[in-house]
Amino acid sequence: MNEVFPASDLLNGGERFHVLAPPARLAVFGDPIEQSKSPLFQNAALRASGIDAQYIRLHVAPAELNASLKALPAAGFLGANLTYPHKTAALASLDAIDPAAKAIGAVNTVAIENGKLTGFNTDGAGFIRAIREEFFVDVRDLRVMVLGAGGGAGRAIAVQCAIEGCERLVLVNRSVEKAVSLAQELAPYFRSDRLIGPSERLAAIQHDSAALRAELEHVDLLVNATSVGMKRSDPALIPQAHLTPNLMVYDAVYAGGKTRLVEDAEHAGARAANGLSMLLHQGALAFEIWFNRPAPLAAMRAALPGA
Numbered sequence: 001m002n003e004v005f006p007a008s009d010l011l012n013g014g015e016r017f018h019v020l021a022p023p024a025r026l027a028v029f030g031d032p033i034e035q036s037k038s039p040l041f042q043n044a045a046l047r048a049s050g051i052d053a054q055y056i057r058l059h060v061a062p063a064e065l066n067a068s069l070k071a072l073p074a075a076g077f078l079g080a081n082l083t084y085p086h087k088t089a090a091l092a093s094l095d096a097i098d099p100a101a102k103a104i105g106a107v108n109t110v111a112i113e114n115g116k117l118t119g120f121n122t123d124g125a126g127f128i129r130a131i132r133e134e135f136f137v138d139v140r141d142l143r144v145m146v147l148g149a150g151g152g153a154g155r156a157i158a159v160q161c162a163i164e165g166c167e168r169l170v171l172v173n174r175s176v177e178k179a180v181s182l183a184q185e186l187a188p189y190f191r192s193d194r195l196i197g198p199s200e201r202l203a204a205i206q207h208d209s210a211a212l213r214a215e216l217e218h219v220d221l222l223v224n225a226t227s228v229g230m231k232r233s234d235p236a237l238i239p240q241a242h243l244t245p246n247l248m249v250y251d252a253v254y255a256g257g258k259t260r261l262v263e264d265a266e267h268a269g270a271r272a273a274n275g276l277s278m279l280l281h282q283g284a285l286a287f288e289i290w291f292n293r294p295a296p297l298a299a300m301r302a303a304l305p306g307a
């Protein structure tokens, strides 16, 4: 059941959460929020760890975000996750921000200690873990292309790749100016004499067929961070003929089963995976921040259909 609580329950002191069994001490804020899968695997993690707390969905409108965050400590919460549309707006309401979250410019995890709120971003680090799990490689050793680098998910992935020191980063966006401005921001991460042949370590290109094909010759990992592929009727994001067997393809989209991009990549003989592993690992990293212990990954995975 996708139960959703209104922000008013938190703003009124959180009395309603204390009488739940187990009491609600973690929440995901969003607008809309009923679609969030996080309670599935976070509650499995809490049960597997013997922690007497539950994780709930809270419907928080943009106008309620600041007050809702500030109300968390007094209501007995340990932390929260933030999803659309709150990840950037929340920066202004927190007492401290972790360096990776600051670089990404977005927060998806809040931890509460001594009444103070600290913001983290586990999307980027979750991506890195997902790639290691799916393809048995470290992003540090890869030439990466990010489609949708101008969006929120693309930015988190691209910034984290830069922080990790990936070999090469190609930022792709339909409106190319967003990719160019992100490349300017990330340039300091790529000033080194690592020798990788004729291609630039950092590039920004328009999402068009010819530019994609030329750059894909110098890429190991192709990442879709656009929302294209969530619906089965969505057009192909990239021509099938551009996909080659040497590529690893990671589709951050995880809508029901294989996405078109994953299918196209597999037909081309490439290794491919969808975004469920990133969803799982961003959640596992949040759990580790809240409880300072390894997340029970097997229990979390078992609670996430398809993972």
Ligand code: ATR
Residues within 6 Å of the ligand: 084, 147, 148, 149, 150, 151, 152, 153, 154, 173, 174, 175, 176, 178, 207, 225, 226, 227, 228
């Ligand atoms: P979010 O912030 O939640 O990731 P978003 O801001 O809507 O979502 O970003 C979606 C990303 O997908 C953007 O990079 C967008 O490109 P633009 O910046 O040019 O809008 C990209 N995107 C959306 N639809 C696309 C399409 N049909 N083809 C290519 N890129 C697309």
